[in-house]
Amino acid sequence: MSFGQAGFAALLAYVAGLxxxxxxxxxxxxxxxxxxxxxxxxxxxxxxxxxxxxxxxYSGNSLLGYPGEAYRRGFSWIMATGFMMSIVVAFHLLVxxxxxxxxxxxxxxxxxxxxxxxxxxxxxxxxxxxxxxLMIVALAxxxxxxxxxxxxxxxxxxxxxVSYELGVCLLAATVLFYETLGGMRAVAWTDAGxxxxxxxxxSALLGWLLIEAGGLASLSEAVAAVRPETIEVxxxxxxxxxxxxxxxxxxxxxxxxxxIQRVYAARSGRTLQRSMALMTFMPITTTLxxxxxxxxxxxxxxxxxxxxxxxxxxxxxxxxxxxxxVALVAAVLVFLGALAxxxxxxxxxxxxxxxxxxEDLLGRAHWDAGATRLGKRIAAFVMxxxxxxxxxxxxxxxxxxxxxxxxxxxxxxxxxxxxLHWRGLRAGPVLVGILAGSLLAVGGAxxxxxxxAGIHIGVVGLVLNFALAACLSLRRPR
Amino acid sequence: MKRYxxxxxxxxxxxxxxxxxxxxRSGGETGGSVFGLPDWVVVAIGCxxxxxxxxxxAWLLTDIDEDGT
Numbered sequence: 001m002s003f004g005q006a007g008f009a010a011l012l013a014y015v016a017g018l019x020x021x022x023x024x025x026x027x028x029x030x031x032x033x034x035x036x037x038x039x040x041x042x043x044x045x046x047x048x049x050x051x052x053x054x055x056x057x058y059s060g061n062s063l064l065g066y067p068g069e070a071y072r073r074g075f076s077w078i079m080a081t082g083f084m085m086s087i088v089v090a091f092h093l094l095v096x097x098x099x100x101x102x103x104x105x106x107x108x109x110x111x112x113x114x115x116x117x118x119x120x121x122x123x124x125x126x127x128x129x130x131x132x133x134l135m136i137v138a139l140a141x142x143x144x145x146x147x148x149x150x151x152x153x154x155x156x157x158x159x160x161x162v163s164y165e166l167g168v169c170l171l172a173a174t175v176l177f178y179e180t181l182g183g184m185r186a187v188a189w190t191d192a193g194x195x196x197x198x199x200x201x202x203s204a205l206l207g208w209l210l211i212e213a214g215g216l217a218s219l220s221e222a223v224a225a226v227r228p229e230t231i232e233v234x235x236x237x238x239x240x241x242x243x244x245x246x247x248x249x250x251x252x253x254x255x256x257x258x259x260i261q262r263v264y265a266a267r268s269g270r271t272l273q274r275s276m277a278l279m280t281f282m283p284i285t286t287t288l289x290x291x292x293x294x295x296x297x298x299x300x301x302x303x304x305x306x307x308x309x310x311x312x313x314x315x316x317x318x319x320x321x322x323x324x325x326v327a328l329v330a331a332v333l334v335f336l337g338a339l340a341x342x343x344x345x346x347x348x349x350x351x352x353x354x355x356x357x358x359e360d361l362l363g364r365a366h367w368d369a370g371a372t373r374l375g376k377r378i379a380a381f382v383m384x385x386x387x388x389x390x391x392x393x394x395x396x397x398x399x400x401x402x403x404x405x406x407x408x409x410x411x412x413x414x415x416x417x418x419x420l421h422w423r424g425l426r427a428g429p430v431l432v433g434i435l436a437g438s439l440l441a442v443g444g445a446x447x448x449x450x451x452x453a454g455i456h457i458g459v460v461g462l463v464l465n466f467a468l469a470a471c472l473s474l475r476r477p478r
Numbered sequence: 479m480k481r482y483x484x485x486x487x488x489x490x491x492x493x494x495x496x497x498x499x500x501x502x503r504s505g506g507e508t509g510g511s512v513f514g515l516p517d518w519v520v521v522a523i524g525c526x527x528x529x530x531x532x533x534x535x536a537w538l539l540t541d542i543d544e545d546g547t
Contacts, residue, residue: 075515078522082498085526089491089533092540100543217514228508231516235505242499269542277537280530288523 003321003328004159010332011158014339015174021190025182044265048188050275052348053262055191057087057253057279058198058286059142059345061402063338064149066287068310070294071301074223074230077291079242084283086250088276094254095263095272097420102264109352110135110260110416111360117419118427127431131412132360134438135257138409139353140386145402146346147172147390149310153342156314157335165391171343172387179347180376184265187347194340201337202289204330208320209296219292222299230298240454248403248456252410254417257352313338354379404445407458411437414469422473429472437465480539487536491529498525 001009044052062084070077098113105116111132118124147168154167162170178186213219224231234242253259266272290313297312300319304312314335321331354375362374411434419425437458444450444457452460500518503509512520 075519078519079499081526082495082522082529085529085533086495088537089488089529092488092536096540096542215514217511220511220514220516231508233500233503233505233507233509233516233518239499239501239505243495246495273537273540273542276540277534280533280537284527284530288526 001328002159003157003318003331004161006321006328006332007157007159007335008161010336011154011162011339014336015170018174018178018190018343021193022178022181022186025178025186025189028185029183044188044262044271045267046271046274046278048192049262049266049271050278051195052188052191052344053259053275053279054282054286055195055198055341055344056258056262056348057084058195058282058341059146059149061145061149061345062287062290063198063341064152064310064313065145065402066290067294067297067313070291071297071304071309071312072306074227074298075295076230076234076238076242077294078288079245080291081283081287082242083246083249084287085280086246087253088280090250090254091259091276093417094260094420095276098260098416099263099266099269099272107264108261109355109359110255110257111356113260113419114360114415118415118430121427123427123431127415127427127434128360130431130434131415132356134408134412134434135255136353136356136361138405139257139349139356140382141405141408143346143349143353143382143386144389144393145405146342146349147387149342150339150346151390152311153314153335153339156311157317157332157339159318168387168390171339172346172383175343175347175350176380176383179350180380183372184261184351187344187351188265190340190347191344194337194344197333197337198341199285199337201330201334202286202293205316205320205334206289206292206296208323208327208330209293209316213296213299219296219299223295226299226302230295237454241451241456244451244455244459248406248410248459251413251417251462252406252458255409255412257356258348260416261352261355350379350383353382357382403450403456403458407441407445407456407461408438410458410462411441411465413462414466418466418469422470424473425469426473426476429469429476432472433465433467433469436468437461440464480541484536484539487532487539491532491536494525494529494532498522498529 066077066080069080101113101116105112107113107116111128114128114131115124118127150171151164151168154162154171155164178190210216210219213222220231263272266275293316294312297316301312301315317331317335321328357378358375414425414433415430419430438461440461441458450457498521500521503518508516510517
C-alpha cells in the first residue's frame with residue numbers, strides 16, 4: 001500500500017469517526033438553548049477543557065504555517081515558542097476579572113461583555129457592533145486559513161487521490177456536519193482526541209528527523225551549510241519585530257472569540273486555573289517541535305518558494321512514509337494529527353462565528369433558542385463562502401494571513417482588558433480608539449507598510465487606540 | 479502574600495521575555511554553539527522554559543472568584 005492510499009483510507013476512517021462523535025454529542029444535549037449548543041451547558045472539566053483549549057490554539061497555522069515560517073526565516077523563528085506562551089501569560093489580564101461576571105450574567109458571546117459593560121452609554125451599541133464586526137472579520141480570515149490548510153494536507157497526504165479542491169469541500173462539509181449536529185460538546189470531544197493525536201504524531205516525526213539527521217548538532221550544521229544566514233543573530237529590525245510579535249500574538253489571542261467562549265464554558269474557576277497552568281507548557285511540546293521540524297526541512301528541500309514553504313510538513317511526511325511499513329503507519333498517524341489540529345480550530349471558529357453573528361451582530365437574545373438555529377444557518381453560509389474563497393485564492397502564505405488577522409483583532413483589546421481593569425473607561429472613546437487603530441492597521445496593510453522599524457502596524461495602531469480611549473475618557477469622565 | 483508572590487512571578491516573566499530576544503549581541507554574529515544549537519537560540523529556549531514554569535505557578539496562585547464578589 002502506498003502512502004497516498006494509506007492516507008486516503010485513514011482520511012475516510014477519520015471522517016467516519018467524527019460523524020459517530022457528532023451523533024453521540026447530539027444525544028448528550030440537554031436542550032436547544034444557545035448556552036447548551038455554543039457552551040456545552042458550561043460543564044467542561046479540566047481534561048476536556050485543557051485539550052480543547054490546546055487543540056483550538058494549535059491550528060493549521062501552527063502545523064503548516066509555523067514549520068513553513070521556520071523554513072523561511074531559520075533559527076530566529078524560535079520566537080514562535082515565546083509568542084505562543086505569551087497568550088497564556090496575557091490571559092492573566094482577562095480571566096480573573098471576566099470569568100466571575102460571565103458566570104453571574106450568563107454570557108454566551110464576547111459581545112455580551114461589551115453589552116454588559118457599556119450598554120447603558122449612548123455609544124454602547126455602536127461599540128458592540130464595531131467589536132463584533134472586527135472579531136467576525138478576523139474569524140472569517142482564520143476559517144479561510146484553516147480551509148486552505150485542509151486542502152494542502154489532504155492533497156499531499158493522499159498523493160493527489162483527493163485534490164486540493166475536493167479536500168477543502170469534503171473537510172469543510174465534515175466540520176459543518178458535526179458542529180451543527182453536536183455543537184460545543186462535539187467540538188470539545190473531537191478536540192480532545194485531536195489534541196492527543198497531534199501531540200503523539202509531532203513528537204514521533206521530530207524523533208525520526210533527528211535520528212535521520214544524526215542529532216541536533218548535525219542538523220544545525222546541515223542547516224548552516226545550506227543557508228548560513230539562518231544561524232546568524234537577527235538584525236536590530238528583526239529583533240524589534242521578534243518582541244513586537246510577542247506583544248501582537250499575546251494580546252490579540254486573548255480576545256479570540258473562541259478562547260473567550262472557553263473561559264465562559266469552563267465548569268468552574270478552579271477548572272480554568274488548572275487548564276491554564278497546563279496550557280503554558282504546550283508551546284514547548286508543540287511550537288518548539290514544529291519549529292525544529294521546519295528547520296530540519298531546510299537541508300532536505302532547497303529552493304522552495306514562499307507559498308510552497310507552507311507544505312514542508314506534508315512533504316516530510318511523504319519522505320518518512322517511504323522509510324518502511326512502520327514509518328508508513330506512523331506518518332499516516334502524524335497526518336491525522338495535523339489534519340485534526342486544523343479541523344479542531346476550524347470547528348471552534350465556526351461555532352464562535354455562528355453565535356456572534358446571531359447574537360452580537362443581529363441582536364438575538366442569548367436565551368433565545370431561535371438564536372441557535374439562526375447561528376447554525378449563518379455559520380453554514382460563511383463556511384460555504386470561505387470554502388469558495390479558499391478554492392480560488394491560493395497564493396497567500398499562512399503566516400501572512402495570521403498577521404493580518406491579529407493586527408485587526410488586537411484593536412479590540414481596550415474594550416476587554418482596559419475595560420475590565422478601569423471603571424472610568426467610556427464607550428465613545430473606546431469606539432474612537434478602535435476606529436483609529438483599525439484604520440491605521442488596514443491602511444498600513446493596503447499601502448504595503450506592514451511594519452514601522454520592525455514593529456507591526458497593528459501594534460502601533462493599538463498604542464494609538466489605547467491613548468485615544470484613555471485620554472478621551474479622562475477628559476470627559478462619567 | 480499570595481497576591482504579592484503572583485505579581486512577582488508575572489514581573490519575572492516580563493523580564494524573561496525581554497532577555498529572550500538577543501539584544502545582547504550584534505546582528506549578523508554567529509556566536510558559539512550549545513547542545514548543537516546557536517547559543518542565542520539556547521538562551522531564548524531557556525527563557526521560555528523558565529516562563530512556562532513561572533507562569534504555571536502564577537496560575538496556581540490565581541484566585542478566580544466564581545461569585546463575582
